[in-house]
Amino acid sequence: MRHALIVAGPTCSGKSALALALAQRLGGTIVNADSMQVYRELRIVTARPTPSEEALIPHALYGIRPAAEPGSAAWWRGAALNAMDQASGIPILCGGTGLYLAALTQGLSPVPDVPAAARAEARALLTAIGPGALHAHLAESDPATAATLRPTDPQRLARAWEVLLATGRGLAAWQAQPAAPAPWRFRMILLDPPRPALRTAIEGRFAAMLAQGAPEEVSALLALGLEPAHPAMRAHGVPELAAMLRGEVSLAVAAERAVLATGRYTKRQATWFRHRPPVPREATHTIHARFAGPEQFSERDWRDIEEFIISPPFDP
Numbered sequence: 001m002r003h004a005l006i007v008a009g010p011t012c013s014g015k016s017a018l019a020l021a022l023a024q025r026l027g028g029t030i031v032n033a034d035s036m037q038v039y040r041e042l043r044i045v046t047a048r049p050t051p052s053e054e055a056l057i058p059h060a061l062y063g064i065r066p067a068a069e070p071g072s073a074a075w076w077r078g079a080a081l082n083a084m085d086q087a088s089g090i091p092i093l094c095g096g097t098g099l100y101l102a103a104l105t106q107g108l109s110p111v112p113d114v115p116a117a118a119r120a121e122a123r124a125l126l127t128a129i130g131p132g133a134l135h136a137h138l139a140e141s142d143p144a145t146a147a148t149l150r151p152t153d154p155q156r157l158a159r160a161w162e163v164l165l166a167t168g169r170g171l172a173a174w175q176a177q178p179a180a181p182a183p184w185r186f187r188m189i190l191l192d193p194p195r196p197a198l199r200t201a202i203e204g205r206f207a208a209m210l211a212q213g214a215p216e217e218v219s220a221l222l223a224l225g226l227e228p229a230h231p232a233m234r235a236h237g238v239p240e241l242a243a244m245l246r247g248e249v250s251l252a253v254a255a256e257r258a259v260l261a262t263g264r265y266t267k268r269q270a271t272w273f274r275h276r277p278p279v280p281r282e283a284t285h286t287i288h289a290r291f292a293g294p295e296q297f298s299e300r301d302w303r304d305i306e307e308f309i310i311s312p313p314f315d316p
Contacts, residue, residue, distance in 0.1 A: 004084055004091040004184045005309055006033070006105075008273060009191030010266035011096055011236070012201040014291030016049055018191065019094035021294045023057040025302065026309070029087035031080055032061040033095025033104070036235040038076065041067045041224075044209050044217045045237045058088050067232035068224055072159075073103040074111070080104055081182060098272035105186050105278045107179030114166040122162035126229050131157050142170035154229040187309055188279045192270065193290035195263075201290060202262045206237065206255055215241050215251075236262045 005028070007019040019030050032038060036046045040063045048062050060083035065071055077100070084091040093101065126134050135151035138160055145160045160171045167174070193201075206214075218241040226233050233239070237258045244254035277284060285308045289296075297305070 001183060001185050002084075004093060004186055006093045006101060006186055006188040006278065007191075008033070008094075008098075008101060008188055008278070009096060009193075010198060010269040011262055012198055012205055012266070012290070013096075013191035013193050014201075015094050015096065015191060016047070016053075017293060018189065018291040019092050020049070020053060020057060021291075022189075022305075022309075023089075023092050026092075026306070027089035028092045029058040029060055029083070029089060030092050030094050031083045031087065032059070033076075033080070033093045033097055033100050035071060035076070035095075035097040035100060035231070037062055037095070038065045038071050039063065039067045039232045039235070040065060041221050042217065042232060042235055042238075044212050044214045045235055045241075047205060047209070060087070067221060067230075068226060070155075070231045073100050074108055076100050077103045077108060077182075084184065096269050098269065098276060098278065101278035102276060104182055105184075107181045109175045109177045109179050111163060111171065111174040112167055114162045118162045118166040121165060122158045123227060123229065125161065126154055126158045127227055131229075134158070134161060137161070138164070142172070144172040145170040148172060155231055155234065158229060186279045186283060188277075188284045189305065189309075190273055190277075190284055190286045191291055192273075192286050192288050194288070195266075197290045198266055199259075199263055202259050202266070206259055206262070209237065210251075210255065215245065218242055219245055236265060 005022070007015050007022065009015050022028070023030050034046065036042060037048045038061060039046070042048070043063060049059060054062070061076070061079055080093065081104070093104065095101065131154040132151045134154075134157045135146060135149065138149070138157060139146035142160065142164050149156050149160060163169075163171045163174065214237060218238055221232065221238065222242055222245065240254040240258040240261065243249050244251055249257070285305065
């Protein structure tokens with residue numbers, strides 16, 4: 001059985017920098033495991049690796065999907081397995097989307113493909129009545145699934161409704177069926193920095209995004225005419241900058257709201273990795289710090305990390 005490495009953690013924890021450093025030391029291909037970095041139009045606002053970073057080490061699944069085409073855990077899992085099969089050296093999965101990583105390592109239930117008509121009907125209903133009312137409808141028709149979803153999560157609510165429309169069965173019922181895990185052995189390095197360090201990093205990153213042209217990038221995204229519930233329209237910073245571009249708030253207020261929203265998201269990410277880890281805890285090496293660059297670790301630290309990556313039972 002082949003082996004792969006996961007570099008995970010909350011937004012702004014330094015995952016991309018650590019994955020790049022490890023790929024350079026070990027020889028490997030970095031495979032994107034962030035649900036928003038797959039979108040072609042969102043390089044700046046999602047903090048995708050720069051062209052110079054991509055030139056140093058092979059990268060896969062970054063900016064490969066038009067924003068108008070929503071991604072999904074099932075689509076990403078298939079693409080990731082294909083990229084891993086073709087990887088030069090060890091595949092290094094890098095990202096903070098816990099659902100995607102769990103789908104990869106633990107498998108997905110056999111939910112049938114949903115016809116475009118059912119998907120469109122679900123999205124139209126979401127737009128017409130809003131996520132709160134859609135959650136109420138779902139609670140009446142499919143209480144088991146509704147109980148697992150927040151009324152403020154429009155994307156997953158629409159997904160649950162389209163599955164119910166298309167198959168006559170709730171998403172929770174489909175998910176209760178056994179799933180086949182990936183034919184790989186995984187180890188994970190989890191970055192878990194203190195919250196004050198994350199907050200400072202989030203503020204700095206958003207300021208840098210503004211300087212790099214994030215408002216212009218969001219303006220181009222708005223020109224596509226996508227629905228507000230579309231996944232790409234919900235990337236961190238997009239709703240806030242969109243409100244600024246519409247003249248509803250100032251740039252300062254948009255920045256403050258984006259930083260707060262991103263901070264709240266990092267709390268949910270930390271909770272996910274704590275309670276629903278994609279790999280067993282014995283296959284996880286947690287670093288309680290933000291990774292800021294290779295010089296942060298001594299050569300002994302690097303050797304310890306590398307020994308963890310290759311230690312039994314990781315080897316096939």
